[in-house]
Amino acid sequence: MKYYVAGLAATLTFGAVGVAQAQMVGIATSNPGSIFHNIGTAVANAANEAGLNATIQPATSPNQFIPLVASGGIEFGVANLQEVNYALEGQEWFSGNANPDLRVATLIMPLVEAIFVRADSDIMTHADLRGLPMVDGYTAQQTILPQLDAIYATEGMSRADMVAVNVPSVVAGADAFIAGEAAGFIFAHGAGKVREADAAVGGLRALTVEPTDENLAVAREHWPVAFFHFLEAGSMPGVTEDGWYFAYPQLVFTHANAPDDVVYEMVKAIAEGTETLRATFPPFGAFDPQEHMVGDIGVSEYHPGAIRYFREAGLWQD
Structure with a gap:
């Protein structure tokens, strides 16, 4: 580990x-x-x-x-x-x-989480989400907004860089993604809903973060207990290569x-x-x-x- x-x-x-x-x-x-x-x-x-x-x-x-x-x-x-x-x-x-x-x-x-996109898309990094529809809002689960901000901040972005698709919860966000309403969704690795989405769209790709001191510092401005966690390729749905993910x-x-x-x-x-x-x-x-x-x-x-x-x-x- x-x-x-x-x-x-x-x-x-x-x-x-x-x-x-x-x-x-x-x-x-x-x-x-x-x-x-x-x-x-x-x-x-x-x-x-x-x-x-x-x-x-x-x-x-x-x-x-x-x-x-x-x-x-x-x-x-x-x-x-x-x-x-x-x-x-x-x-x-x-x-x-x-x-x-x-x-x-x-x-x-x-808890280790990621923003997931379709494996057959050309979205390889968080920066590739700029201008695309992306889950947001989370009126019933406000904890997700600063986590999104923390992840986006590692690439100098904010939620304003995407087109908001407002959902009440992470489960609803995954459903919006499955329905084709959003380019990606945030969820914890290993959750049942991720496996459901993986099967529904024919495969997921989990977007990684770069584990630098600078990225950790900006992530903690939004989520103070954050750290980065390493997962090996194939260990979870969407983990297509070895990489680091947002965790707490x-x-x-x-x-x-x-x-x-x-x-x-x-x-x-x-x-x-x-x-x-x-x-x-x-x-x-x-x-x-x-x-x-x-x-x-x-x-x-x-x-x-x-x-x-x-x-x-x-x-x-x-």
Whole structure:
């Protein structure tokens, strides 16, 4: 691995007996087809294997379910670190609505994403998208706009250089591409929707970035936790050659009032359930508990139940 640099919508009550009686827990995810729905499904399966009774609750985007988790309306969610940090402090699209009770359960493998185009097109770089119709808007998933800006900035571009095709979400953006309404779409590598698009149009090409210090600096002006991640040719749909892609940390998160025992058991299930995680969602093959679960989380805090597990597993250093 190379680096550059579902559920219940009401608060559940847990007894003092802990999780021994297969307590019900919810995991908030994005819509089916999205990377976070795939991740949430895998996490739920690993949790169920470990004795938790976990179900997923899909929503349009983390914009909606991050505050729900923060308020205790559901126990866990899967999202990206930058958006959880914004929600915690009430910044960007969460402006004026801070969620100080958000807590990190665990980091997982990074989210690696790309702008995908048709493999039979003559679009070889992001610069080739100038003047073409390109997905934009993302009214229900505002996290995507600064990510697009970050990717375009690596080639001295902005979203204004394309003709906007406004969509509410990444899934809708992929559908617009499949329908021929846009020249490309942004999505996470490994997501089910990418495989669907790949089959629908007869092959995809994922556009790479140049992993320079200058490009990383301009990307982080738009997405502060960004880094670049290397993928080998053929490792994912659309990866037609070895190359570098825009990436950032993903996590399973919870809220400050979630019972310590429940968070402990969830984190333990993820750490020890790698076979189930990978069988459910193959990109978990890149997940290494020793390497990924504990790391720099910026302004966020780990939940005490998670810290308890990390200490027991020798992953935590005060």
